[in-house]
Amino acid sequence: MNTSHVRRIVIAGGGTAGWMAAAALSRTLGRVASVTLIESKQIGTVGVGESTIPPLALFNRLMKIPEAEFMRETQATFKLGIEFHNWKEDGDVYFHSFGETGKDHWSAGFQHFWLHGQQNGHTQSFDDYCYELVAAYERRFSAHPDHRMSYAYQLDATRYAGYLRKLAEEEGTTRVEGKIAKVDLNPETGHIASLSLEDGQTVEGDLFIDCTGFRALLIEGALHAGFDDWTHWLPCDRAIAVQTTSDGPPVPYTKAIAHDAGWQWRIPLQHRTGNGLVYCSAYLDQDAAEERLMGNLPGETITKPNFLRFTTGVRRKQWFRNCIAVGLSGGFMEPLESTSIHLIQRNILRLIRMLPAGEISDRDIAEFNDQAMEDMVQIRDFLILHYKATDRRDSPFWRQCAAMEIPDSLDQKIELFRETGRVFRRHEELFAESSWLQVMMGQGIMPKSYHPIAAKLDKRELDVFLRTIRERIQHEVSRLPLHEEFVKEYCGAE
Ligand code: FAD
Structure with a gap:
């Protein structure tokens, strides 16, 4: 044409x-x-x-x-991010939030200062420096522009x-x-x-x-x-979805719970919860997948299972x-x-x-x-990261993921971060530095070094810098209403 x-x-x-x-x-x-x-x-x-x-x-x-x-x-x-269970290893939990972590210096990202802190006796988690992440765990939320939260639905x-x-x-x-x-x-x-x-x-x-x-x-x-x-690269090819009643007030985040041949989602809405099992048919058959999903549901089922196939x-x-x-x-x-x-x-x-x-x-x-x-x-590269960077070797599925060849573009990103702590957003990439950092560290990739500028802060300056960010976040989160109360009031729901 x-x-x-x-x-x-x-x-x-x-x-x-x-x-x-x-x-x-x-x-x-x-x-x-x-x-x-x-x-x-x-x-x-x-x-x-x-x-x-x-x-x-x-x-x-x-x-x-x-x-x-x-x-x-x-x-x-409202959704502030995704909580990942069992991805790095069975029993491990990390959070990918929509917020930025810490405060960047013009020359270096916040992670460099946090890493310097870790080498100097600081024990606070990287998570403590992300407003949306702290709010999510305290089930607090506001869509009011004054609260400047980054969120989805x-x-x-x-x-x-x-x-x-x-x-x-x-x-x-x-x-x-x-x-x-x-x-x-x-x-x-x-x-x-x-x-x-x-x-x-x-x-x-x-x-x-x-x-x-x-x-x-x-x-x-x-x-x-x-x-x-x-x-x-992304071997899951089946899913089963089912809806259940809510098992309590909805949390402002989605859960992604890995199992030995894929993962399970849990999405809390106002009136019910969406659930599903994503799996790789080479390692799990449909009956076993259905049994696994039905045995791991938070409330009463209200729909029949919906079986989906995809490539x-x-x-x-x-x-x-x-x-x-x-x-x-x-x-x-x-x-x-x-x-x-x-x-x-x-x-x-x-x-x-x-x-x-x-x-x-x-x-x-x-x-x-x-x-x-x-x-x-x-997006493909970001997704592959979750499967490739894992310590799990407990099933053929995870062994296949850990051993797979990955695209050069992803390999470069992972290795740059591993060597130097640096990560860069290219063009209009959907997932910004903060997302990559949270998922890379959540999946267990820790940098071997960090930007030398971070070491220019002496112990006192570093303490003040890090503490100020944490205290500001704690203060802001404490001013937020509970997510379920905000939703009720905002929607005028009964
Ligand atoms: P469909 O919903 O399949 O709609 C196809 C339409 O085409 C229907 O109206 C159908 O009637 C019509 N149609 C087909 N053939 C004909 C025909 N011959 N004549 C007339 N009409 C026809 N996305 C997210 O962003 N977040 C998620 O959490 C998420 N979870 C997902 C989980 C699973 C397991 C899967 C499989 C997908 C998920 N997605 C998610 C993707 C999301 O569901 C889709 O992107 C979205 O629903 C759009 O689907 P669609 O409209 O392209 O297709």
Whole structure:
């Protein structure tokens, strides 16, 4: 496609991806292009995807969604990070928070000063210097701007899609119920011309957004854009999800509990808890996985188990001809760091930026694909870190993870940190230095040295520097309400 006018956008699929795309595109491009979404009640959605990361707040702001209403509608809680159990070794716990740790000097990150402290008799944990992390463990939270917390949400995925549907339809999106039976290609250009539904309807368009989930009906089924399999780095390929009643007030964080062939999630919402077991089918069969999950649940089950299969990897081209993959159709990298909804948001916002007045160039497509691939590769490396950097050797799964070859990009990051204590964020990488530090140290990688500037502080200066940060955090956290009380008041819940 050299140039073409985009006046009719057709979204295939109405899960979280489809309705996020419909809501955002109709709100921002409503006058430029019509938006039609086709979904099939008969097929349904994947039904998971409840833990998010902070940029979702930006998406909601762009959509002019009032936060309290969003929280009420999706029965959401606030999330300050993820607590990882049994990852470094069985029984070990660490926390990856959305906050920054300590206070950086212009020449060196805080970790260098903390490491200098450790060599000089300080015993306080690195965690004590992170506001969001300390607050999470004390179950305290506030969304008030004065409290300056970095946070995300834990939400009910089905309610979120329903809420976005309402917004999208208000903004002019046309919803078509039906099952897509055939993708009709233009024989000359190879572009998608229309989608034919089982009931005989035909929906024509200029640009098609594939939100059909793992089926990838358009981008792969019809256009064969290709798929890079990353299972050799991220070997989990199955999940079982089940919802339970709450077992107490919701904590402001998600739990990721490793087991001998994968891990289990626990996501507390206002009205229930989302649970699931992610595992590698080469080492655990479905019956054993189900038994393990059902034997490790915090409350009473309220749904039947939802069995899911996936192949970790990425669609080689997220934008191919006149079709863009958004959501699971574009690839999936397991939910360990809750990055999928974020990738949906990235592709939607990228598309909006690259769809000015209707003309699309091949250079836009190439740029889009490069940027999307960079996002995926950076997240991939961060996820692999959790599996590779472990002392666990207690099962064939963990022995395989510890022995695997990792991408050079990740190896460079780990070894630089191990040798020098330094870590750098490149380009627009999603996970900043603070995330890498918390996870690298949480997984047991400790630097052999630190920046010499840290040693310039004498003992007294260092004591004051470190104590001041800890005391400030303690003071700020003590002023926060309990998370459950804040949620109740904020949402006006009973
Ligand atoms: P789906 O929800 O599968 O929607 C596909 C849509 O396409 C449906 O409406 C379906 O009806 C429609 N469709 C398909 N075929 C046809 C057809 N022939 N005709 C008409 N319609 C059709 N993400 C996070 O950010 N955080 C998490 O904590 C998280 N946890 C996850 C856990 C697991 C085990 C898995 C597998 C995923 C998780 N994700 C998570 C990812 C998240 O669930 C998805 O990114 C998100 O739900 C978007 O899915 P989707 O809309 O692309 O696909």
